[in-house]
Amino acid sequence: MITVSVDLGERSYPIHIGADLIGRTELFAPHIAGSAVTIVTNTTVEPLYGEKLRAALAPLGKQVSTVVLPDGEAHKNWETLNGVFDALLAAHADRKTTLIALGGGVIGDMTGFAAACYMRGVPFIQVPTTLLSQVDSSVGGKTGINHPLGKNMIGAFYQPLAVVADTAVLRTLPERELAAGIAEVIKTAAIADAPFFDWIEANIGALNGCDGEALAHAIKRCCEIKASVVSADEREGGLRAILNFGHTFGHAIEAGLGYGEWLHGEAVGCGMTMAADLSVRLGHLDDASRKRLVSIVAAARLPIRAPALGETRYIDLMKSDKKAEAGTVKFVLLKRIGEPLMDSAPEDALRATLSASV
Amino acid sequence: MITVSVDLGERSYPIHIGADLIGRTELFAPHIAGSAVTIVTNTTVEPLYGEKLRAALAPLGKQVSTVVLPDGEAHKNWETLNGVFDALLAAHADRKTTLIALGGGVIGDMTGFAAACYMRGVPFIQVPTTLLSQVDSSVGGKTGINHPLGKNMIGAFYQPLAVVADTAVLRTLPERELAAGIAEVIKTAAIADAPFFDWIEANIGALNGCDGEALAHAIKRCCEIKASVVSADEREGGLRAILNFGHTFGHAIEAGLGYGEWLHGEAVGCGMTMAADLSVRLGHLDDASRKRLVSIVAAARLPIRAPALGETRYIDLMKSDKKAEAGTVKFVLLKRIGEPLMDSAPEDALRATLSASV
Numbered sequence: 001m002i003t004v005s006v007d008l009g010e011r012s013y014p015i016h017i018g019a020d021l022i023g024r025t026e027l028f029a030p031h032i033a034g035s036a037v038t039i040v041t042n043t044t045v046e047p048l049y050g051e052k053l054r055a056a057l058a059p060l061g062k063q064v065s066t067v068v069l070p071d072g073e074a075h076k077n078w079e080t081l082n083g084v085f086d087a088l089l090a091a092h093a094d095r096k097t098t099l100i101a102l103g104g105g106v107i108g109d110m111t112g113f114a115a116a117c118y119m120r121g122v123p124f125i126q127v128p129t130t131l132l133s134q135v136d137s138s139v140g141g142k143t144g145i146n147h148p149l150g151k152n153m154i155g156a157f158y159q160p161l162a163v164v165a166d167t168a169v170l171r172t173l174p175e176r177e178l179a180a181g182i183a184e185v186i187k188t189a190a191i192a193d194a195p196f197f198d199w200i201e202a203n204i205g206a207l208n209g210c211d212g213e214a215l216a217h218a219i220k221r222c223c224e225i226k227a228s229v230v231s232a233d234e235r236e237g238g239l240r241a242i243l244n245f246g247h248t249f250g251h252a253i254e255a256g257l258g259y260g261e262w263l264h265g266e267a268v269g270c271g272m273t274m275a276a277d278l279s280v281r282l283g284h285l286d287d288a289s290r291k292r293l294v295s296i297v298a299a300a301r302l303p304i305r306a307p308a309l310g311e312t313r314y315i316d317l318m319k320s321d322k323k324a325e326a327g328t329v330k331f332v333l334l335k336r337i338g339e340p341l342m343d344s345a346p347e348d349a350l351r352a353t354l355s356a357s358v
Numbered sequence: 359m360i361t362v363s364v365d366l367g368e369r370s371y372p373i374h375i376g377a378d379l380i381g382r383t384e385l386f387a388p389h390i391a392g393s394a395v396t397i398v399t400n401t402t403v404e405p406l407y408g409e410k411l412r413a414a415l416a417p418l419g420k421q422v423s424t425v426v427l428p429d430g431e432a433h434k435n436w437e438t439l440n441g442v443f444d445a446l447l448a449a450h451a452d453r454k455t456t457l458i459a460l461g462g463g464v465i466g467d468m469t470g471f472a473a474a475c476y477m478r479g480v481p482f483i484q485v486p487t488t489l490l491s492q493v494d495s496s497v498g499g500k501t502g503i504n505h506p507l508g509k510n511m512i513g514a515f516y517q518p519l520a521v522v523a524d525t526a527v528l529r530t531l532p533e534r535e536l537a538a539g540i541a542e543v544i545k546t547a548a549i550a551d552a553p554f555f556d557w558i559e560a561n562i563g564a565l566n567g568c569d570g571e572a573l574a575h576a577i578k579r580c581c582e583i584k585a586s587v588v589s590a591d592e593r594e595g596g597l598r599a600i601l602n603f604g605h606t607f608g609h610a611i612e613a614g615l616g617y618g619e620w621l622h623g624e625a626v627g628c629g630m631t632m633a634a635d636l637s638v639r640l641g642h643l644d645d646a647s648r649k650r651l652v653s654i655v656a657a658a659r660l661p662i663r664a665p666a667l668g669e670t671r672y673i674d675l676m677k678s679d680k681k682a683e684a685g686t687v688k689f690v691l692l693k694r695i696g697e698p699l700m701d702s703a704p705e706d707a708l709r710a711t712l713s714a715s716v
Contacts (some may be wrong), residue, residue: 078436089507091677103387117475118501120513144478155478199400252373325392325452 002220006139006227008159015163017216017234022049022166024288025056031125034096036063039149040084040111041102042071045129048172053127057209064195065091069107074260076106078148081142084114098161104130104177105137105264109152110142116158119274126163130173131215133307134165135188135222136174138261140230140243144257151251152318165223167215175301180265182207183246185327187272188222188292192229194338196221204299214336246272249357251307252317256309269302270357276300278345278353279333289337294323306357315347348350360578364497364585366517373521373581374588375529375574378525379483380407383414389483389519392454394421398469399440400429401459403487411460411485423449432618434464434504436512442472456481456519462488462535463495463622467510470501470576474516484521488531489539489573490623491521493546493580498588498601504617507608508678513630523581525574533659538623540565540658541604545581545630548651549603550587552696554579559650562657600698602692604630607664607715614667627660628715636692636703636711647695664715672707672712 001018008204012100016027037057041050058066067087069080088097099122101111108126115124128134144155170178185207189197199217200207206214226243228291250271253262262270276293279285298304309317330342345353359376376384376605395415399408404426415422419630425445427438446455457480459469466484473482486492499628503512526537543565547555558565564572586602591598608629611620622627634651656662667675688700703711 078440082436085505085512086507086588089505089511089678092682094682094685117502118516119511120500120515142478144475147443147447149444153447153477154443156475157478300498320447320450324450327452329449347397 002216004220004223005232006228007239011159013160013162015165015227017134017165017167017173017219017223019212020166021058021164022169025059027162027164028057028125029060031123032060032062032098033123034094034098035275036065036091036093036097037096037100038088038091038093039064039066039102040068040069040107040114042069043220043247045073045103045107045276047167049102049129053100069110072149072260073106073146073192073254073259073264076110076259078321080113081145082273084110085118088114088118093118093122095119095122098125100125100127102127102129103133104128105133106290108133108137109155112141112158112160113145113277114157116156122156123161126160126165127166129169130177130217132177132184135181136226137183138163138165139223139226139265140240148259151255151259165219167212167219170210170215176263176266177312178208178210180263180269182296183265183269183272183302185218185222185299186239186293186296187245187268188225190272190334191242191332191340192225192338193221194336197296197337201296204296204323208301221283242332245334246275248318248321248329248331249274251321252309252314256316258311259306262303263308269297269300270304270306273297273304274306274333274353274357275333277356278331278349281349281352282333282343282345284341284343285334285336289334292337293334294354306354308358311351311354315350359647360574362578362581364588368442369517370651371384371490371499371518371520371611372535373523373585373597374575375492375523375525375577377526379523380410380527381414382418385520385522386415386466387418387482388422389481390456392419392452392456393489394423394451394455396446396449396451396455397422397424398427398462398465399424400427400465401467402429403461407460407527408489415463416426420644427468429503430452431464431612431622432467432616433640435619436503439503442468442518443476443614446472446476446703451476451480453477453480456483458483458485460485460487461491462486463491466491466495466682468500468503470499470516470536471513471516473502474514479516481519484518486521487525487527487579487639488535489528490535490542492525492540492577496521497584509613509617523577523671523712524623525570527576528568528573531568534621534624536566537567537659538621538627541623541627541630541660542578543576543649544658546583548630548692548695549600549690550583550696551579552694555654555695559654562654563612563673566659578693599688599700600690603698604633606687606689608666608678610672611665613675615665616669618664618689624661625653627658627662628662631655631662632715633689633691636689636707636713639710640691640698640701640703642701643692643694647692651694663697666714666716668691669712670710673708
């Protein structure tokens, strides 16, 4: 087991990474102060790992209940979130009730937001069960739900007490979900760590093949990089924005197609190739580096052609992105592999990228 | 104009108190950094003060929009809140858009929660237009909405950048609303400041008569007391709980009757007499002090008899209160006027209080 520490002063927390961690009582024990625990999970994950987690919690003598939500990004909305509140209130859950998110990014984001809002804040623990959520959404404290007009528009910054990333569960992950996680691994290397990008190129076969050691290294490195960025900028004032590489285009794809059509990681994979294209057009990046990025995205079995939503629709969707300011979209672009920059784009360059990417 | 400072480190903010402050551009100017402002108000307040506030903002050259919500506690729910999000998203409101809450406690709580959640947090300013919100809900950062199973169950701690408490607007306040505000003034004195309680007894006629100077003094003193309590305990770990004097009974009354039937301040007024009754039964308070409290609540034209919900229903409602922990209700009680204590109560004493209060 490897432990990465996220340093946020009094809100610091550990991320434990390794095989078969869900069953280890001692990883949960230090973080459950009250008398009750509510596990929030979904219809896919509950039959796979619900019992294992409850067995790990049993020796602690807490009152454990489970809320099972429908699976998928399409349910990341107020109605589903309200189902969590209904269950907590019906069970008289108090301010010390600990919520445990058992599932992927959608479960993590919704459970975290429920924890942030229920009685104005209760403790929570993340048990991410997808590669994407292990490398990405379990670090950073971003929680929230979607709105019909935009992804993650309603939410809070709220930190878990601990993250337990069990690599053994990735063996039950569908191939598309694994690839979506690898997209965030590529993203992290692309914006922050050129040698890690080289390592991914050399190990993409092992990652695609769900090799435990390769995955553990990738998760650890992503968590370390993201933790250092988030520690420096918890509330996304500046630096943290670089983590959104590929996301402005990616969010537009997700919103334009309707949430759940493409996986978040698939949209980010394609979005990175679009951001690289724009970087070249604006003179920031050389074309050889763009091609390396496109190749590794393709090698990870991720889409490299964007859906044909129409240029104007893309632009409208990007203008309503959270990162837009007074209608101006700031893109995360690349100077070279491992080095990002933020820039806005003239509409003709943007349209050229959109036209070239479809 | 008097200014009270709420000291919360980097989240510190000023409360300006005085007549005709809504029209003063210079009170808003330092707190609006972005290019857009959205005023959130209701159907009652908009025709009275909407234009005045927009005129004060006009010289700042910001893009100003207004969202008008239905009036009343019955609308303090997700559906209404979502109306604010819809309007913000439709207007492409960005992360620097400032929300201004123009209205009473319901508007303040909902606007604050909308500001806390929209894109995970945008700036907001409070312009409370009821006595209750001027003395109470504009200090402390508590924001939120109701759930059918409990009041303020979904929310966040989120601080405004400034509060502008205009005493001139209180002249248009209905008598019931004024009395509901005086309930919180009495509460604040009862838990923290015996000389202030004496002052209220001597000046209750002036307060009932909406005397500007008396009201300004009462607002200032309440804000000072609440600010000092909140500064010491921003997230309600301990001390801050004393501000809930009268609220455990009061929330049960509001939830039991259905939100909006009694005003919050009316329920707190009656709830304080119930908490005082329980304090006497548990041997903490002498009966003469209880009688002083009942007299001043009655003199403020507030109810001193509780609605007949049934004892068991009262107890169930109190057990699902946020302040309950593992089913045990901690009451804020009085040792003497100006000095609170926290205690749980045996069920027979609680039933005796409920029976004596109806």
